[in-house]
Amino acid sequence: MTSTLDPLLEAARLLEGAWGEADSGAGLSRARLVAVNEALGRLKRTADAVHAEVAARLAEESRPELGPESLAKQQGFRNTAQLIATTTGASTGEAVRLVKVGEATAPRTNLIGEALPVKFPAVREALSAGRIGATAAGVIVAFLDRMIPKAGRERVAEAERALVGLAPGLSGDEVRRTVTRMQAHLDPDGVAPREDELRARAAVTMFEREGMLHVNAVLDPARGAPVKAAIQGFVSAEFAAKRDGRDPHAADSDRRSVSQIQADALVHLAEHALTCVKNTTLNGATVIVRVNAADLQDGTGFGLIDGIEQPVGIDTVRRMAGGGGVTRWVCGDDGEILNWGRERRLFTRTQRLALAERDGGCAFCGLPPGVTKAHHIAWWKRDRGKTDLANGVLLCETCHHLIHDNGWDIRIDGTGIRAKVWFLPPPTVDPHRTPRLGGRARTELIA
Structure with a gap:
């Protein structure tokens, strides 16, 4: 008979085997350090699965309609999230996400007690097997919940299986990037409204404090892309010049961090804009937007900007193409x-x-x-x-x-x-x- 704890116990045994006879982490060889790190990762992911299941039960036993009989309140907490956050040291937001993962992957029943299918079975299976952790599961579950009203359960189920197949071995940031691109494919009509929302949030603020000018910029993808490309191009040119021994500021650049060179890049761009002097100091920086030729012609679909995670609508692609060049490229079967x-x-x-x-x-x-x-x-x-x-x-x-x-x-x-x-x-x-x-x-x- 299998138990929810079986994968967790197996992960603990793997950790014990990887650790060996060392008294502490300082006594581990390089090979054992790698093995222990991998075993700890698996242990954490399987512990997340158990904790998500427990969190769902805690939420069930602490639902608001129970009033003073709520388990969380009986333990002295306002709600389930506070109980979990306090006992684990996590943030309240992380605790809320853990509860949502548990609820989305736990067995369900209807009002008369009949068993219902798990809401997201592929996520549950991957989580229980320790292939993904609570962070990845939380990102995927939140995305799937958003997509059900827009794309329907059948397409969302396909997306669930695809994401669960891609997620193992990815960092949290990479999972979010994967979800962002998946959303564009699942809901291409939603790209433009999302872009409008991001554009409305764009802002640049400036203030002086302690002799320094503080500049904070929040830019939407289309307008952020040329800024990012130009700054990265300047940084790339500086490193190339230093590597080739032709950097006139070598003494300074040897001590500059990337963030300091990026500050120099911003100053350079402003000076260039004020003087309108043609120069080649951005190392050929170019904004590349990729779009299907048929979509560009028909005004459908979306485009992807190199270096920017968020897709952009076809109208934005057309505006950017109008200010630059369009390269059509067709390959034969053999390339x-x-x-x-x-x-x-x-x-x-x-x-x-x-x-x-x-x-x-x-x-x-x-x-x-x-x-x-x-x-x-x-x-x-x-x-x-x-x-x-x-x-x-x-x-x-x-x-x-x-x-x-x-x-x-x-x-x-x-x-x-x-x-x-x-x-x-x-x-x-x-x-x-x-x-x-x-x-x-x-x-x-x-x-």
Whole structure:
């Protein structure tokens, strides 16, 4: 007979085995540190599942209509959330989300006591198995609840299964990004109203205090994209200049943090706007908006801005296209225009656009395309690698060095922009070299 506690007990046994005979964390080897960290993650996720179930029961026993018989009130708390927050040290908001996860994944009954299906069975199964934790489950459950009136239960059930399939191994921020993109696919008509709501919240405030000017900007996706691209372009140019030994401010930049360089970027942009002097100090920064050609023509669907998580409506895409350029790009079945073989060493702009469509930015860590470079998987000189899409990958500078310096391999499955990028860890990291999915396919459903 299985018990709710079985996965939790198994996770505890895994932790005990990973810890070994060490007296404290300081006595753990590198290999054991990694194993213990993984075991702790599983233990936390399975504990979240148990706690969510308990939270749902606490809420049931503390419902308002019970009055003084409410369990929370009998224990000296106003409500269930306060009881959980006080006993766990979590915030009230986190406690409320835990209750909602428990209620959405717990067995249900109707008014006459008959059993009803679990509201979100795929989330329950993944949570109970320790594949996702309460944070990811909470984000997914809140999203699914919002979508039921708009998309219907059948489509929401499909989205639930898809999200549960993508979520294991993702951070909380990555799960939120995945949900944001899923919402655009599930409810494309809701993108424009959401964009209007965000635009209405946009604001810039300025005040002086202690000799410093404080600038705080909150910008919607369409207007935030060029600001982000320009600032990141300036930072990228500064690092490139320092790396190439041509930085006139090397003495200063060696000591500047990224946030300080970003402050210099903002000043530079303001000075440029005041003087209207043409310059090339933004390292070719460009705002890239991706949209299906048919959607652009028909005025339907939505667009995605490189480096911005929130999708934008088709009207916004058209306005942005009117102020810039539109690149139409069609590939043959074999992607022939994206393959240069040994004829060219450097990847072309079209190839970079295709790689950005496939990888979404750094294929390893997810940084936006503007801070990445196209790298040959099989090296150009050493391995006589080809300048083809199947031999290219977008990587930021840090991940490029991490992969090459530590013996990671990269594998591309499929062809063209719908191919999947896999990273194979070295045996020192994983003796089985289990491939890890990268690129857009890690957080998005790629048709």
